[in-house]
Amino acid sequence: xxxxxxxxxxxxxxxxxxxxxxxxxxxxxxxxxxxxxxxxxxxxxxxxxxxxxxxxxxxxxxxxxxxxxxxxxxxxxxxxxxxxxxxxxxxxxxxxxxxxxxxxxxxxxxxxxxxxxxxxxxxxxxxxxxxxxxxxxxxxxxxxxxxxxxxxxxxxxxxxxxxxxxxxxx
Numbered sequence: 001x002x003x004x005x006x007x008x009x010x011x012x013x014x015x016x017x018x019x020x021x022x023x024x025x026x027x028x029x030x031x032x033x034x035x036x037x038x039x040x041x042x043x044x045x046x047x048x049x050x051x052x053x054x055x056x057x058x059x060x061x062x063x064x065x066x067x068x069x070x071x072x073x074x075x076x077x078x079x080x081x082x083x084x085x086x087x088x089x090x091x092x093x094x095x096x097x098x099x100x101x102x103x104x105x106x107x108x109x110x111x112x113x114x115x116x117x118x119x120x121x122x123x124x125x126x127x128x129x130x131x132x133x134x135x136x137x138x139x140x141x142x143x144x145x146x147x148x149x150x151x152x153x154x155x156x157x158x159x160x161x162x163x164x165x166x167x168x169x170x
Contacts (some may be wrong), residue, residue, distance in 0.1 A: 008139050011132035013159070016125050017166040021086040024126045025118055028165035032092055033060045033067035040069065057095050064161040066092040069113050086126075087119035097157075100150040105140035112137075114158060118165075128162045 017024060043056030060067045074087040093113025101108035116130045134151035142148075 006139060009135065011135040012129065013132055013162070014127050014129040015162050015166045016121070016127045018125055019166065019168055021118065021120045021126045023168050024128065024165050025088060027168040028090070028116075028118060028128070028161070029068075031062050031064040031066070031161055031164060032090070033062040035060050035067070037069060040067065054096060061094060064164075065097075065157060066094055066161060068092055074119075085120075087117065090116045090118070092116060097150060097154060100146055101137060101140070101142075104142045104144055104147050107140050108137060108142075110136075111139070112154075114154075116158070116162065126166075128166055130158060130162065133158060 039060055040057075043053060043060065047053035047056055057067075068090060070091040072089040072091075074089060075085040078085040078087070091113050092115075098108070098112045101112055111133060114130060114133055116128060118126065118128050121127050133154045134148075137147075137151045140147075
């Protein structure tokens, strides 16, 4: 077996604000569902129909229509062991959106849920960065309108979430 490789041009987005890391983090977290992985697993294991699954997931979503799958506080360990750092990685998504990708390509699961990094840069400004989902999903080489349009819609949802957080709007 030999691996296949493909180079992909990825659109990397960084939104920088003078707002504090703490306030931007609070605004970001205020827009995403944060009920925890256990609540998500509960919905997955207890749902017997797509309708039950949909209802369960909808209860886990925040106002942005995203939920948190995982948050990794890079600053927590780095600040203790190396030097002060404010950086937190969020893995967020919406299975109800992801289904529109994964029904065409299981490979889409590598790119959804998405990752958003909040961090304080060297100038003391807060940055929110992510890779535009549609640019990552192009690896799947799916041209069906539903896939392409959902990717474009996802781009807009993420951009809206990040802009609102940068402006501290919940």
